[in-house]
Every structure is written in structure tokens, then in C-alpha cells.
Amino acid sequence: MMVHFISRALAVVLAIAAVPVIAALQSSRCPLPASPPSYTFIGGGFHMQLALEYPLAATDVRFNFDIPKSFFIDEAEAEQLYRMEVLSGDPMAQGIDAVVMADITRAYTSLCISSQYFFDIEAPAFNVNYTSNHVELTFQERSDDDAGRVMENYLSEGSAREEAPFRARLVIPIHSRYDVLNATRTFSLRRFITGEDSYVRRCLTKVDVTGRADPRCPAGTYSASATVASLEGRPSYKTCLDLPVGLLDDLPYVYYALMSLLVAGAVIVITAIR
Structure with a gap:
């Protein structure tokens, strides 16, 4: 009787002692879900990409941000061209310099x-009737076996994830438009070509990310x-961009330049057909 009691007591003590160890093992395989996210514009001008980082161990992800009217998202385009990527944990390769380890888009809905x-x-x-537009992006990890195998490569014990703290990001196309129209400056061929002194800075000021993490x-x-x-x-993280300022006096020249390109393209096509 006494031996049985001692055995059970010892088992309880060992179980309690093992809790921190198990938690440590779980934490070692769980990439800090509470760490602040990072985001960056990739590229510039009128057509670029927005990269939003999230915890690799997330099974449910929700991004929220207010985007200035200077930027817009073509929702149909974004829903076709978005992608999710695993990034290297190398601290020297982040943001626009990030090294992509794998495309994991198929692991999510x-x-x-x-x-x-x-x-x-x-x-x-x-001519936009708002100052900023609130945007919400959501996706979840798929529950099928293929998705599970993709994520296990980075989250399971003994995986490559233990060699470096991999991160993940969502990348979507984003665009900008003329924010300011200058009606006083006269046309200048040099400024028309170089764009010198014809920019205004606009920023994506804040990004929130919430969701559920892997059970481990x-x-x-x-x-x-x-x-x-x-x-x-x-x-390596570009949260602001210098956007071109539209010059009213440039519009006739832009119009004639575009029409000339259109005519030249038509001539080339007709000549090639003949």
C-alpha cells in the first residue's frame, strides 16, 4: 500500500516537473505569435506590392489597416495574385531584402x-469621397493532409525550423494614384522626364494582426x-512612399505621347501581319 502511494506521488511530481519542459519544447517550435508584425511596400511608383508579415504558427490570420486614399487595392487582382511565403530568419535579409524559402499559398484557404x-x-x-479606407484581409490554414504536410516542414520537432526562426508573409499587389494636382507650375521637359521636385510622401501608418495559433x-x-x-x-522596411505629383500643364503632352505610342504600336502590328 505504502509503495503504491509513493509511486503515485512520484508520478505526480514528475508530471509537474515536466510541464515547463513541455512548454519549452512547444515554445521552441512556435515562432513567437505575440511578436509585432512587420510590413513593407515592395517597389514604388504606381504599381507595387504590399508585404504583411504574420506568425508562421498561425492557423487563422486577420490583418486590419487604414489605407490612405493615395493607395488602392484592385480586389479582383489581389484575390488572384496574392501569395504566402516562408522567409529566412536571417536578420540581414528582411523586408525588401527578404529571402523566400518556400511558397506556402496552397496551405491556406x-x-x-x-x-x-x-x-x-x-x-x-x-475625386475619392474618403480620406482613408479600412481594409480587412483574412485567411485560414487548410485542414487537409496536403496543407498539414506543408506546415509540418517548419513546425514539427526536429524540422528545419529549429535551425532558424522562419517567418511568413502575405504579399498582395497594390497601386497608387496622383494624390496632388499642381495647377500653377509650368511645363518643363526636364521635370517631365526626371520627375524632380514633383513628389509627395504618403505612409501606411499602422497594421494590426490577430488570429489563432497552432495548438502546440x-x-x-x-x-x-x-x-x-x-x-x-x-x-529594409518601407512604410512610406514618395508618390508623383500630377502637373496640370503636363496633361496635353502626356496625351499626345500616349496617342503617338498607340499609333506606333498599331503600325507595327499591321506591318507584322502583312
């Missing part, structure tokens, strides 16, 4: 995009935010 206002992709900024993570849910200030001093 389709991206769902919703916004407070409809994105009019043809309207100039001065100590925390079941996560919530974090990133801002321009939190990413300051990290040049």
Missing part, C-alpha cells in the same frame, strides 16, 4: 478581402500591431 468603401480603381485621389503554441490566440514608428531605423 483563399484570401478574403473586405473594405469600408469600394475601391474605385479609376478615380483620381481628389503556449498561447491559443495572438494580437499585435506595427507602426511607422516601430519600424523606424529598419531601412
Whole structure:
């Protein structure tokens, strides 16, 4: 009787002692779900990409941000061309310099995009009836075996994930439009070609990410935010862009240049057919 009691007591003690060890093992395989996300523009001008980082161990991801009217998302385009990627944990390869280890888009359900206002992709900024548009992006890890195998490569014990703290990101196409129209400056061929002194800076000031984590993570849910200030001093993350300013006096020249290109293209096509 006494031996049985001692055995059970010893088992309880060992179980209690093992809890921190198990938690440590779980944490070692769970990439800090509460760590602040990072985001960056990739490219510039009128057509670029927006990269939003999220915890690799997330099974449910929700991004929220307010996008200035200077930018817009073609929702149909974004839902076709988005992708999810695993990034190297190399601290020297982040943001626009990130090294992509694998495309994991097929491990998730389709991206769902919703916004407070409809994105009019043809309207100039001065004809948009809002200052900023609230955008929400959501997706979940798929439950089928193929998706499970993809994520196990990075989350299971003894996987490559233990060699480096991999991160993940969502990449979507994004565009900008003329934010300001200058009606006083006269036409200059040099400025028309170089764009010198004809830019205005606009920023995506904050991104929030929330969701649920892999069951092996100590925390079941996560919530974090990133801002321009939190990413300051990290040049590989571009949270602001210099957008071209539209010059009213340039419009006739732009029109004639485009018409000339159209005519030249038509001539080339007709000549090639003959």
C-alpha cells in the first residue's frame, strides 16, 4: 500500500516537473505569435506590392489597416495574385531584402478581402469621397493532409525550423494614384522626364494582426500591431512612399505621347501581319 502511494506521488511530481519542459519544447517550435508584425511596400511608383508579415504558427490570420486614399487595392487582382511565403530568419535579409524559402499559398484557404468603401480603381485621389479606407484581409490554414504536410516542414520537432526562426508573409499587389494636382507650375521637359521636385510622401501608418495559433503554441490566440514608428531605423522596411505629383500643364503632352505610342504600336502590328 505504502509503495503504491509513493509511486503515485512520484508520478505526480514528475508530471509537474515536466510541464515547463513541455512548454519549452512547444515554445521552441512556435515562432513567437505575440511578436509585432512587420510590413513593407515592395517597389514604388504606381504599381507595387504590399508585404504583411504574420506568425508562421498561425492557423487563422486577420490583418486590419487604414489605407490612405493615395493607395488602392484592385480586389479582383489581389484575390488572384496574392501569395504566402516562408522567409529566412536571417536578420540581414528582411523586408525588401527578404529571402523566400518556400511558397506556402496552397496551405491556406483563399484570401478574403473586405473594405469600408469600394475601391474605385479609376478615380483620381481628389475625386475619392474618403480620406482613408479600412481594409480587412483574412485567411485560414487548410485542414487537409496536403496543407498539414506543408506546415509540418517548419513546425514539427526536429524540422528545419529549429535551425532558424522562419517567418511568413502575405504579399498582395497594390497601386497608387496622383494624390496632388499642381495647377500653377509650368511645363518643363526636364521635370517631365526626371520627375524632380514633383513628389509627395504618403505612409501606411499602422497594421494590426490577430488570429489563432497552432495548438502546440503556449498561447491559443495572438494580437499585435506595427507602426511607422516601430519600424523606424529598419531601412529594409518601407512604410512610406514618395508618390508623383500630377502637373496640370503636363496633361496635353502626356496625351499626345500616349496617342503617338498607340499609333506606333498599331503600325507595327499591321506591318507584322502583312
